[in-house]
Amino acid sequence: MQEITTTHKPLIVAFCCNWCSYAGADLAGSSRLSYPAEVKIIRVPCSCRVNPIFVLKAFQRGADGVILCGCHPGDCHYSTGNYHTRRRMALMFSMLNYFGIEKERTRIEWVSAAEGAKFSQVMNDFAKTINELGENRRLEDLRCKK
Amino acid sequence: MQKIEELMYKRASEMLESGEVDRVIAWKKGETCYDVSPATFTKDNLEGFVYDAFCGANLSKYLVEESKKGGKILVFLKPCDTYSFNQLLSEHRIKRENVYVIGIECQGKIDANKLQKKGIDGILSVEEKGDKLTVKTLYGDKEIAFEEALSVKCETCKSKEFAVSDETIVLNEMRDNREKRFEAVERLEKMTEEERYAFWQAELSKCIRCNACRNVCPACTCTHCVFDNDKSGIAGKANADSFEEKLFHIIRSYHVAGRCTDCGECSRVCPQNIPLHLINRKYIKDMNEFYGEYQAGAAVTALNPIVDFTKEDVEAATVVGGKK
Amino acid sequence: MIKIKVSLLDDLYKKIAETYPLYLPVEVAGEVNYGKYNSDSKVRLDVLKTVKSPKDAFFPQSENLVKFKVDGQKIEVIDVREEAKPFVVMGVRACDYKAFDVLDRVFLVDPLDTYYQTKREAGIVITAACGRPDETCFCTVFGIDPTDPKGDVTTWLVDGYLYWRANTAKGEELTKAVSSLAEETDGKAVDKQKEEVKKILKKLPNADIKPEVFDENMLDLFHDKKWQKLSEACLGCGTCTFVCPTCQCFDIKEFITNDGVNRFRCWDSCMYKDFTKTAGGQPRPTQMQRFRQRFMHKLVYYPKNNGGLYSCVGCGRCVKKCPQHLNIVKVIKAFGGDDNE
Numbered sequence: 060m061q062e063i064t065t066t067h068k069p070l071i072v073a074f075c076c077n078w079c080s081y082a083g084a085d086l087a088g089s090s091r092l093s094y095p096a097e098v099k100i101i102r103v104p105c106s107c108r109v110n111p112i113f114v115l116k117a118f119q120r121g122a123d124g125v126i127l128c129g130c131h132p133g134d135c136h137y138s139t140g141n142y143h144t145r146r147r148m149a150l151m152f153s154m155l156n157y158f159g160i161e162k163e164r165t166r167i168e169w170v171s172a173a174e175g176a177k178f179s180q181v182m183n184d185f186a187k188t189i190n191e192l193g194e195n196r197r198l199e200d201l202r203c204k205k
Numbered sequence: 206m207q208k209i210e211e212l213m214y215k216r217a218s219e220m221l222e223s224g225e226v227d228r229v230i231a232w233k234k235g236e237t238c239y240d241v242s243p244a245t246f247t248k249d250n251l252e253g254f255v256y257d258a259f260c261g262a263n264l265s266k267y268l269v270e271e272s273k274k275g276g277k278i279l280v281f282l283k284p285c286d287t288y289s290f291n292q293l294l295s296e297h298r299i300k301r302e303n304v305y306v307i308g309i310e311c312q313g314k315i316d317a318n319k320l321q322k323k324g325i326d327g328i329l330s331v332e333e334k335g336d337k338l339t340v341k342t343l344y345g346d347k348e349i350a351f352e353e354a355l356s357v358k359c360e361t362c363k364s365k366e367f368a369v370s371d372e373t374i375v376l377n378e379m380r381d382n383r384e385k386r387f388e389a390v391e392r393l394e395k396m397t398e399e400e401r402y403a404f405w406q407a408e409l410s411k412c413i414r415c416n417a418c419r420n421v422c423p424a425c426t427c428t429h430c431v432f433d434n435d436k437s438g439i440a441g442k443a444n445a446d447s448f449e450e451k452l453f454h455i456i457r458s459y460h461v462a463g464r465c466t467d468c469g470e471c472s473r474v475c476p477q478n479i480p481l482h483l484i485n486r487k488y489i490k491d492m493n494e495f496y497g498e499y500q501a502g503a504a505v506t507a508l509n510p511i512v513d514f515t516k517e518d519v520e521a522a523t524v525v526g527g528k529k
Numbered sequence: 530m531i532k533i534k535v536s537l538l539d540d541l542y543k544k545i546a547e548t549y550p551l552y553l554p555v556e557v558a559g560e561v562n563y564g565k566y567n568s569d570s571k572v573r574l575d576v577l578k579t580v581k582s583p584k585d586a587f588f589p590q591s592e593n594l595v596k597f598k599v600d601g602q603k604i605e606v607i608d609v610r611e612e613a614k615p616f617v618v619m620g621v622r623a624c625d626y627k628a629f630d631v632l633d634r635v636f637l638v639d640p641l642d643t644y645y646q647t648k649r650e651a652g653i654v655i656t657a658a659c660g661r662p663d664e665t666c667f668c669t670v671f672g673i674d675p676t677d678p679k680g681d682v683t684t685w686l687v688d689g690y691l692y693w694r695a696n697t698a699k700g701e702e703l704t705k706a707v708s709s710l711a712e713e714t715d716g717k718a719v720d721k722q723k724e725e726v727k728k729i730l731k732k733l734p735n736a737d738i739k740p741e742v743f744d745e746n747m748l749d750l751f752h753d754k755k756w757q758k759l760s761e762a763c764l765g766c767g768t769c770t771f772v773c774p775t776c777q778c779f780d781i782k783e784f785i786t787n788d789g790v791n792r793f794r795c796w797d798s799c800m801y802k803d804f805t806k807t808a809g810g811q812p813r814p815t816q817m818q819r820f821r822q823r824f825m826h827k828l829v830y831y832p833k834n835n836g837g838l839y840s841c842v843g844c845g846r847c848v849k850k851c852p853q854h855l856n857i858v859k860v861i862k863a864f865g866g867d868d869n870e
Contacts, residue, residue, distance in 0.1 A: 159402025443795030474852030
């Protein structure tokens with residue numbers, strides 16, 4: 060389970076809040092800070108738009124890691140969205156781990172629009188972790204694998 | 206239990222006779238000792254009225270439909286069932302004014318499947334004698350301790366208090382095993398990820414997607430379930446892939462998280478005896494630890510932790526780990 | 530007839546599995562269901578009833594029918610059927626074996642179901658006689674003899690031996706393959722067990738129900754007021770239909786993969802709200818109607834189309850497994866099919 064396959068190209072799904080982390084990614088780009096190509100960003104209006112089903116669906120479709128990025132607690136554009144995210148995802152990630160899914164595969168980070176450097180660093184770090192973990196085998200849907 | 210049944214029967218017939226209630230929801234005797242079914246009784250027909258150690262079914266969900274039909278209903282609820290009733294009240298699923306609740310004594314229910322697992326097959330009748338059960342079978346009489354035949358949901362019974370009742374029929378001190386409630390969850394938590402994965406993989410591989418756990422659940426009262434909705438993107442009937450089972454059970458339990466009163470019906474009805482309550486109970490345990498003690502259904506006005514928040518909530522990374 | 534020591538059963542499974550994929554009752558996480566044999570399998574031939582019936586072997590709960598691969602504007606249709614290779618299903622009880630007959634009359638008539646047909650023809654069935662009937666059993670009501678089921682091979686588990694009798698050419702061939710483990714026997718022990726079991730069969734609480742009450746006027750039965758009462762506790766789950774060896778309804782669904790579409794069929798349950806739902810809606814909007822459909826199908830419609838053969842075989846799984854204990858026995862008795870009354 061832990062072996063690193065050289066042929067496997069990991070896929071990371073990053074749900075990014077439109078108001079902060081997505082802008083943070085933009086800033087990272089315009090500041091010429093790189094983040095790994097395996098990170099695929101899905102823009103959401105608020106981190107609390109992310110239904111737990113989205114996380115599972117991402118894994119089903121072949122993601123090896125899922126990361127949620129939202130505004131720092133207290134800074135939500137809709138005032139309380141990310142507080143809800145925090146509760147929901149703490150429970151959700153805990154449950155995934157309870158089912159034996161590696162806890163490193165899921166992560167939640169608060170990244171503001173000004174934190175391009177943090178965005179890049181978070182994504183690099185997460186991609187490194189996922190690369191070390193290798194392919195997601197425990198929450199995969201074989202029908203979606205080639 | 207015999208005595209309780211008599212008292213229940215008396216109250217039911219009195220109330221029907223006086224016109225205080227129009228219908229009674231209780232349990233009805235079946236063909237063998239264990240095949241008791243929930244049923245509604247009316248004034249002229251109380252035949253088959255029963256209350257014994259096989260009356261495990263939680264009657265509160267039937268009130269969702271029944272209380273809409275008009276007329277007053279008498280319902281008998283065991284302590285654990287009263288929590289479900291309360292939870293349904295707080296979700297405005299039951300018309301309280303149409304229901305008269307009698308809380309009844311429960312000493313734990315027994316499970317015929319469990320008897321079979323203990324090697325007692327061909328069950329013809331079961332008789333309670335103190336803390337022992339005498340089982341008449343096709344292959345002779347057998348004896349087993351009541352405790353050993355106890356239904357999974359009663360092994361860790363959480364309450365002997367009634368969350369709600371208009372009157373109660375209780376003669377003896379009731380069972381309360383709440384200190385054992387999280388033992389099994391803790392055992393799983395102590396395992397490694399690999400072991401937990403193997404455990405759930407084996408358990409969920411048995412799932413036949415019969416939806417009994419969903420349909421019996423008093424917290425599952427959506428008129429159109431997400432798993433039946435073709436537009437939801439996760440509708441599914443088949444156990445086509447091991448992913449489907451995990452998706453179904455994670456989402457099913459998540460949907461009732463914070464509303465699940467831990468009545469244990471899901472595990473009782475599972476034809477494959479998957480310990481589904483361990484999934485729901487993990488959410489309950491997590492919520493208790495992360496956000497403070499909460500018992501769904503204990504109070505009608507309480508705010509479910511999953512729709513609530515505080516500014517000081519713990520971070521997922523702190524409680525789950527995950528950062529290397 | 531030959532017999533094989535119980536201690537040699539593992540060798541027997543291995544021997545069969547060398548040539549054929551072998552499906553038999555195995556225990557996983559405390560429950561016994563049919564599964565493919567491998568050296569780690571915990572085989573439970575002694576268990577009377579698997580939770581799910583062996584109908585999975587010929588009519589799997591979900592089965593891919595065809596795949597579509599999409600590449601730009603091109604759509605490729607891929608037939609996913611593999612060439613049928615012989616396989617063995619072992620430990621099939623008399624009731625479940627009879628259920629194959631019920632399924633055959635649905636899938637092997639026009640329009641022929643080739644998915645079922647290929648599996649059915651490739652399957653070699655080893656039946657197992659019942660040595661210890663359960664209180665839920667009522668197969669004798671449907672004229673089934675649980676002590677001597679048919680199939681390609683019949684087996685009996687008696688006093689530390691597995692007695693083995695080949696019934697067909699396929700069975701003979703299999704017998705040859707395992708003969709090195711076996712010894713000849715006159716089968717007296719089997720006869721003794723048969724007699725003992727027959728005594729028990731007479732004592733079964735449901736042995737005297739009369740499904741013939743459903744031979745009466747179909748419309749009267751259909752409009753009977755009892756259905757409402759009988760179905761009132763029904764949850765609308767699919768347990769009874771999914772553990773049933775004769776339920777044969779399925780739904781055809783599609784799953785969108787990352788590069789195409791899998792069209793598959795999966796068991797459907799007449800107890801479900803969306804059963805046979807069409808653009809026009811649901812033909813049976815209430816649970817009572819759906820509940821009635823199940824029993825009318827088993828006891829009225831199916832026999833009318835199949836020369837009086839009921840599509841219930843009395844395995845008793847629904848009796849044990851229904852969450853609220855509504856079952857076919859209660860239904861038959863409610864309509865007067867009870868000798869004791």
